[in-house]
Amino acid sequence: MKALLLIDIQNDFMPGGALAVTGGDEIIPIVNKLHPQFDLVVATQDWHPADHGSFAANHPGKNVFEQTDLDGLPQTLWPVHCVQNTGGALFAPALDTRRIARVFTKGMNPRIDSYSGLYDNGHRASTGMGEWLKTQGVQELHVAGVATDYCVKFTVLDALKEGFSVTVLTSACRGVNLQPGDVDRALAEILAAGAVIQR
Ligand code: VGL
Numbered sequence: 483m484k485a486l487l488l489i490d491i492q493n494d495f496m497p498g499g500a501l502a503v504t505g506g507d508e509i510i511p512i513v514n515k516l517h518p519q520f521d522l523v524v525a526t527q528d529w530h531p532a533d534h535g536s537f538a539a540n541h542p543g544k545n546v547f548e549q550t551d552l553d554g555l556p557q558t559l560w561p562v563h564c565v566q567n568t569g570g571a572l573f574a575p576a577l578d579t580r581r582i583a584r585v586f587t588k589g590m591n592p593r594i595d596s597y598s599g600l601y602d603n604g605h606r607a608s609t610g611m612g613e614w615l616k617t618q619g620v621q622e623l624h625v626a627g628v629a630t631d632y633c634v635k636f637t638v639l640d641a642l643k644e645g646f647s648v649t650v651l652t653s654a655c656r657g658v659n660l661q662p663g664d665v666d667r668a669l670a671e672i673l674a675a676g677a678v679i680q681r
């Protein structure tokens with residue numbers, strides 16, 4: 483059984499959003515058309531409290547995109563984004579959400595970030611996604627969304643470790659590219675870890 487996994491297709495990651503990903507909106511018509519090919523559609527939602535430690539605004543004197551330490555882990559500092567119950571955290575309105583069977587929220591603990599939809603960045607807590615997908619009989623995941631070099635990448639790496647076979651649909655993914663080449667490096671890492679990269 484195969485599932486389509488939609489990563490963080492939320493307003494704040496769309497052009498004009500707080501943490502805009504270039505071309506993030508271009509993936510929406512593509513993913514909407516994919517639904518009929520899958521037994522199950524699931525989504526992740528970045529869902530931070532306003533005091534989240536990944537926000538530069540919560541570190542006086544520090545700037546956006548600066549590197550810091552958060553509770554013993556390296557942390558990129560982001561603009562305030564995807565705050566719980568704000569418009570920026572909602573799924574992009576053009577996204578067809580009717581077939582989304584479950585949404586896994588992540589990033590709620592202010593002391594740790596959570597790029598992966600399965601675990602936080604320190605692998606301290608599980609979202610339950612991997613276990614739930616297995617109870618649904620899913621073995622194969624096809625992944626689309628944003629950002630290729632953060633949440634898509636870490637979700638794929640965790641899913642591979644949990645034993646899923648994973649295909650990344652690159653035409654339905656967009657990345658941040660904080661450093662030029664970050665997306666290409668992320669895809670190379672994903673490929674080396676055992677995923678299939680599909681255009
Ligand atoms: C993401 C940075 C911070 C993502 C989420 O969805 O890739 N990136 N929070």
Ligand code: ZN
Nearest residue numbers: 528563564589
């Ligand atoms: Zn976030």
